[in-house]
Amino acid sequence: MLTILAYLVVGIFVVGFIQRIGLYVRSPAPLKIPTTPAPTTTSGVVWRLFTEVAFFNSLFKGDKWAWVGSYAFHGALVLVLIRHLRYFVDPLPHYFAYIQIAGIVAGIAMVGGLGLLFLRRLLIDRVRYISSLADYLWLLLLLGIGTSGLLMQFCFRPDIVHIKAAMMGMWSSSQSLPMVMLGDFIFLAHLLMVAALVVLFPFSKLMHLGGIFFSPTRNQVDNPREQKHVNPWAKY
Amino acid sequence: MADYAVPEIQADIKTPALAVGTMAHLTPYPAVEKHMVPLGFPDQRVSNWQEKGIEKLGEMLKKYRSLQVYMDICVKCGACADKCHYYLGTRDAHNMPVQRAELMRSVYRRYFTPAGKLLPGVVRAHDFDEEMLNKWITYFHQCSQCRRCSVFCPYGIDTAEITMAAREIMDAIGVGHKYSTEIICKVHDVGNNLGIPKPALQGTLAFLESDILENSGHEVRLPLDEEGAEVLLVAPSADFFSEPHIQSLMGYAKVFHQAGIRYTISSVAAEAANFGMFIGSFDQKQKIAKRIADEARALKVKRIVVGECGHAWRVAYSFWNTLNGPFDFLDPRYPVPQHICEFTHQLIQRGALTLDKEANDDYVVTMHDSCNVARASRMGEKPGGQFEIPRDLIRASCHHFVEMHPETTHEKTFCCGGGGGTLTDELMDLRIQGAMPRVTALTQVMKQNKVNLMAMVCAICKAQFSKILPMYHIPMETVAGVHQLVSNAVQLGAKKGIV
Ligand code: HEM
Numbered sequence: 058m059l060t061i062l063a064y065l066v067v068g069i070f071v072v073g074f075i076q077r078i079g080l081y082v083r084s085p086a087p088l089k090i091p092t093t094p095a096p097t098t099t100s101g102v103v104w105r106l107f108t109e110v111a112f113f114n115s116l117f118k119g120d121k122w123a124w125v126g127s128y129a130f131h132g133a134l135v136l137v138l139i140r141h142l143r144y145f146v147d148p149l150p151h152y153f154a155y156i157q158i159a160g161i162v163a164g165i166a167m168v169g170g171l172g173l174l175f176l177r178r179l180l181i182d183r184v185r186y187i188s189s190l191a192d193y194l195w196l197l198l199l200l201g202i203g204t205s206g207l208l209m210q211f212c213f214r215p216d217i218v219h220i221k222a223a224m225m226g227m228w229s230s231s232q233s234l235p236m237v238m239l240g241d242f243i244f245l246a247h248l249l250m251v252a253a254l255v256v257l258f259p260f261s262k263l264m265h266l267g268g269i270f271f272s273p274t275r276n277q278v279d280n281p282r283e284q285k286h287v288n289p290w291a292k293y
Numbered sequence: 294m295a296d297y298a299v300p301e302i303q304a305d306i307k308t309p310a311l312a313v314g315t316m317a318h319l320t321p322y323p324a325v326e327k328h329m330v331p332l333g334f335p336d337q338r339v340s341n342w343q344e345k346g347i348e349k350l351g352e353m354l355k356k357y358r359s360l361q362v363y364m365d366i367c368v369k370c371g372a373c374a375d376k377c378h379y380y381l382g383t384r385d386a387h388n389m390p391v392q393r394a395e396l397m398r399s400v401y402r403r404y405f406t407p408a409g410k411l412l413p414g415v416v417r418a419h420d421f422d423e424e425m426l427n428k429w430i431t432y433f434h435q436c437s438q439c440r441r442c443s444v445f446c447p448y449g450i451d452t453a454e455i456t457m458a459a460r461e462i463m464d465a466i467g468v469g470h471k472y473s474t475e476i477i478c479k480v481h482d483v484g485n486n487l488g489i490p491k492p493a494l495q496g497t498l499a500f501l502e503s504d505i506l507e508n509s510g511h512e513v514r515l516p517l518d519e520e521g522a523e524v525l526l527v528a529p530s531a532d533f534f535s536e537p538h539i540q541s542l543m544g545y546a547k548v549f550h551q552a553g554i555r556y557t558i559s560s561v562a563a564e565a566a567n568f569g570m571f572i573g574s575f576d577q578k579q580k581i582a583k584r585i586a587d588e589a590r591a592l593k594v595k596r597i598v599v600g601e602c603g604h605a606w607r608v609a610y611s612f613w614n615t616l617n618g619p620f621d622f623l624d625p626r627y628p629v630p631q632h633i634c635e636f637t638h639q640l641i642q643r644g645a646l647t648l649d650k651e652a653n654d655d656y657v658v659t660m661h662d663s664c665n666v667a668r669a670s671r672m673g674e675k676p677g678g679q680f681e682i683p684r685d686l687i688r689a690s691c692h693h694f695v696e697m698h699p700e701t702t703h704e705k706t707f708c709c710g711g712g713g714g715t716l717t718d719e720l721m722d723l724r725i726q727g728a729m730p731r732v733t734a735l736t737q738v739m740k741q742n743k744v745n746l747m748a749m750v751c752a753i754c755k756a757q758f759s760k761i762l763p764m765y766h767i768p769m770e771t772v773a774g775v776h777q778l779v780s781n782a783v784q785l786g787a788k789k790g791i792v
């Protein structure tokens with residue numbers, strides 16, 4: 058049962074995500090609109106996008122507290138995701154032992170960062186005004202995932218060996234999850250919340266993961282005089 | 294003059310506590326049939342406007358990647374919220390860029406996303422109803438398309454793109470803005486936004502020639518429609534009739550004279566401005582810009598130089614090539630188009646001009662960067678040339694130059710409060726309050742450094758400040774063009790004719 062669910066969840070995510078990105082790729086950018094000063098070369102644009110994705114450059118200029126919370130959360134998310142590979146890869150490369158600690162610290166940073174973002178939403182009048190229920194729910198969902206993860210790490214350790222065996226089985230055959238796991242409530246909650254996140258991802262603001270690379274104000278080269286930028290739907 | 298509430302200028306620009314609807318009363322005058330129909334828009338609001346509006350939104354999403362992506366990916370972090378001069382000045386929640394954009398996004402969600410169709414309350418999706426349309430009319434005309442919000446947004450979401458799309462959708466259902474549509478009609482009929490006919494233009498230019506002759510003893514020409522000139526000069530039409538704009542026009546003329554480069558103004562294209570951008574219409578932008586390309590061909594010029602006008606420079610620099618390019622009939626040694634500041638800058642670097650800084654010794658000068666020059670275009674070879682080149686001209690023309698607070702200049706500059714099609718009397722409250730951040734920064738340097746002149750390269754900024762600064766008890770004469778300083782300093786006849 059869970060195996061089918063897992064395939065369904067991943068399937069919806071992959072199809073939804075690709076469909077959305079496809080839409081961005083296909084929709085034309087009729088005019089040159091980079092926010093200047095902008096790079097005048099393609100390599101400059103790659104660097105600009107890199108600084109946005111790796112350091113949240115513009116957000117840093119715009120809002121220091123949001124940057125702190127957001128950077129803690131996203132940075133931690135990356136580490137946590139890498140750490141989760143241990144549940145899916147076998148045999149485990151030896152260097153995974155080293156990121157184990159980093160992964161645990163990251164778990165705490167993730168929840169802390171999300172907590173800060175949640176407080177911001179509640180406390181700053183402007184941010185409160187623009188927030189919909191969905192904006193809070195996303196943070197709560199991610200907080201739920203992070204907290205349940207930390208609980209498993211520090212308080213109620215589920216049987217990792219079993220989980221791993223079950224996960225491996227999921228990729229290789231249709232052998233379903235052993236019943237022991239269903240007893241572990243926290244693990245199941247963790248898994249279901251992740252499933253919800255992954256399914257809703259392509260239909261939500263989380264598409265900023267892909268969209269940031271398609272923002273014309275950030276990904277265009279500033280060379281309109283040197284090179285004619287053609288609008289595909291213009292009547293010439 | 295009506296009584297307007299003018300904000301008290303504080304020591305610093307402070308982010309105000311949020312208020313709801315302080316600007317809800319301020320609606321633009323609706324466009325009328327005689328200005329809508331010639332532009333291909335319905336003569337009045339169409340009966341099935343909801344359906345048509347949603348259909349148009351769908352069409353726009355397919356035409357503009359910016360719109361599609363920006364509808365989807367805003368995470369509502371609020372980083373942009375306190376970056377808009379209109380929010381800072383009016384405190385109105387809908388003047389936070391994100392909340393302005395939400396007016397469209399909530400409609401987008403309702404009709405184009407599963408979440409908005411199924412759970413409108415959770416994601417804040419909203420029908421495109423009468424109430425929503427009224428908010429669109431009000432608040433999409435309280436955005437000057439200045440792009441300051443896009444500088445600070447982690448994804449570069451540019452509310453100007455959304456405002457333009459919203460105006461285009463509204464035009465398509467017959468709900469236009471009188472100010473912009475009327476001006477666009479004028480430019481099609483007469484060739485310029487002010488509706489100046491050729492004889493009047495001729496008269497002004499002749500008057501200016503004799504004025505310069507009288508004051509300087511030099512025969513500086515302001516030629517009109519002269520075939521075979523080297524350069525076509527395209528200035529904003531305000532340069533021919535308004536103060537202080539006209540001072541810059543005389544500056545351009547002196548620079549051409551001193552460089553010994555033959556140039557001409559065109560009566561058909563005596564207007565750099567392109568209000569097609571303000572209403573978001575690609576077709577109008579293209580049509581308005583085409584006059585200039587056609588005139589350049591007809592007059593057989595080799596270069597096109599654009600005068601001091603912010604949005605015009607954006608359209609010229611960023612869009613002309615896309616709209617009507619390539620300009621392969623012009624001299625390939627020069628960029629097309631060239632900004633008058635680039636032009637003068639090159640001449641100074643080649644030693645073709647002699648500037649006497651003492652001519653401006655009465656002034657302590659600061660520079661107001663205009664949005665469209667700062668954040669939507671460039672001058673020179675390098676990124677940021679749009680800041681350095683005008684400053685070089687100022688420094689070359691005067692002894693005393695100081696910068697305003699760095700959070701209010703360069704790409705972080707604040708709009709004058711009158712850009713993007715808001716320079717109209719019925720929006721005066723908005724213009725006054727929206728100028729507050731710039732006036733605050735100016736007041737700081739006036740107090741600390743005795744600044745008495747603010748130089749700029751935009752016709753709209755000049756018009757807006759000339760009207761608004763006196764309301765803040767700052768003399769109108771504080772407003773100046775960069776080429777006004779050049780005009781004062783340039784030595785005529787001292788050395789001539791290096792190209
Ligand atoms: C290329 C990858 C990504 C980049 C560059 C990125 C960047 C950002 C930035 C700059 C913000 C705005 C600041 C803030 O309010 O937190 C943000 C917000 C957010 N991101 Fe990401 N993100 C990425 C991937 C993801 C992924 C994979 C997830 C979820 C699993 C995610 C979840 C969120 C959420 C929920 C918010 C809103 C936070 C809030 O409510 O304040 N992001 N992201």
Ligand code: SF4
Pocket residue numbers: 366367368369370371372373374390391445446447448449450
């Ligand atoms: S800064 Fe960008 S992502 Fe954040 S609320 Fe504003 S538009 Fe949305």
Ligand code: SF4
Pocket residue numbers: 376377378379388389390393435436437438439440441442443451452453456
């Ligand atoms: S473009 Fe300028 S005026 Fe419009 S919302 Fe953004 S900051 Fe405000």
